[in-house]
Amino acid sequence: MSEHEPDVHGHCDARFAAVRLAFEENFRDRDELGAAVAVTVDGETVVDLWGGWADAARTRAWERDTVVNVWSTTKGPTALCAHILADRGLLDLDAPVAAYWPEFAAAGKEKVLVRHLLSHRAGLSGLREPHSLEQLYDWELTTARLAATEPWWEPGTVSGYHALTYGHLVGEVVRRVSGLRPGAFLEREVTGPLGIDFTIGLPQRESGRAAELVHPRAVNSSEQAAIFSQLTPAAIAALANPLAGAAEANTPAWRAAEIPAANGHGTARAVAALYGVFAGRGSHGGRRILSAEAAERVREGQGSCRDLVLGAGFEHETEVGLGLWLSGPNGSYGPDPRAFGHDGFGGSCGLADPDAGVSMGYTMNRMGPHIADDPRKMALVDALYRAL
Known part of the structure; x- marks a missing residue:
């Protein structure tokens, strides 16, 4: 297996040969290190490919179960937990968060609705006080601080990406209603019954098959200063309080924590299956997880705007639904603006297109500089839709 022409393993239906070609081109032309891609159509897996290296030193091949x-990309499964509870009548997305989490009413947040948490409109993109990674790993401390803090903007008026806080906000509501944090709830309700290889956090016993994340090109201090000079306080709080990257995410402490916005671990096959629940209008693998109505509600747009945290990174306004982003004019999840999904920092992606019956999962370890719409992911999305 050479550096630029790694062996690609797995299965790809002939109809989707363009996806395999794009996957191979990612290694040859787009500096891929190790990666996997999976596609389902009407619940059937038509692409399941992997290749490259699981570590920076190129000593471990990326395997089928890496x-x-x-x-x-974790945010999709976390949103799914909330939608399952809403579908069962246990959670009202139009109710105040404080109806389930009374402490949350502090600092003018008594009218913040559950839907505002799901759609990044709660005004809590990050904490106002310094918050370290070690403190982020402390669930009780992080949720208590979020409950006590004042919003950065008027909740419900505009979206501002809740990069790390999203999982604790939605997750604490899930815990208050179900008694379980999202990781345990997801395992009980979805990944366990469906046999999906995905966890929030990573059990230590599984660490041997985890790929090593590799930093994107280093940003020098002057470039970093230029970037931060353009950010609002709400954006800095979202993206840098605390600051986390590949080095931090490779540590046992990060993997042992529960960060439902950012530390889901899985295969591309697992991501495709989880987003396949949405693509299958609530069903996957012969099992109904959500009613069709509840699955459709996930992509209920909450209004397009220039996101207060990510807006400068997109050519067009973006629109988030109740937990996932609409493809919109950017074509982030294919040509249908009503398709939806979620990207992960550095490149990964989960995609759901119920109208085409398609889901996709893409995972990789060499992180690009993009928060969304990495060129490798977009090449795979484009190839997929050419094949349909």
Whole structure:
């Protein structure tokens, strides 16, 4: 297996040969290190490919069961937990968060609705006080601080990406209603019954099959200063309080924590299956997880805007639904603006297109500089839709 022409393993239906070609081109032309891609159509797996290296030193091949931290691609499964509870009548997305989490009413947040948490409109993109990674790993401390803090903007008026806080906000509501944090709830309700290889956090016993994340090109201090000078306080709080990257995500402490916005670990096959629940209008693998109505509600747009945290990174306004982003004019999840999904920092992606019956999962370990729409992911999305 050479550096630029790694062996690609797995299965790809002939109809989707363009996806395999794009996957191979990612290694040859787009500096891929190790990666996997999986596609389902009408619940059937039509692409399941992997290749490259699981570590920076190129000593471990990426295997069929290699898992990797997928960053914010985790937010889709976390949103799924809330939608399952809503579908059962246990959670009202139009109710105040404080109806389930009374402490949350502090600092003018008594009218923040559950839907505002799901759609990044709660005004809590990050904490106002310094918050270290070690403190982020402390669930009780992080949720208590979020409950006590004041929003950065008027909740419900505009979206501002809740990069790390999203998982604790939605997750604490899930815990208050179900008694379980999202990781345990997801395992009980979805990944366990469906046999999906995905966890929030990573059990220590599984660490031997985890790929090593590799940093994107280093940003020098002057470039970093230029970037931060353009950010609002709400954006800095979202993206840098605390600051986390590949080095941090490779540590046992990160993997042992529960960060439902950012530390899901799984295979591309698992990501495709989880987003396949949405693509299958609530069903996957012969099992109904959500009613069709509840699955459709996930992509209920909450209004397009220039996101207060990510807006400068997109050519067009973006629109988030109740937990996932609509493809929109950017075509982030294919040509249908009503398709939806979520990207992870550095490149990974989960995609759901119920109208085409398609889901996709893409995982990788060499992180690019993009928070969304990495060129490797977009090449795979484009190839997929050419094949349909």
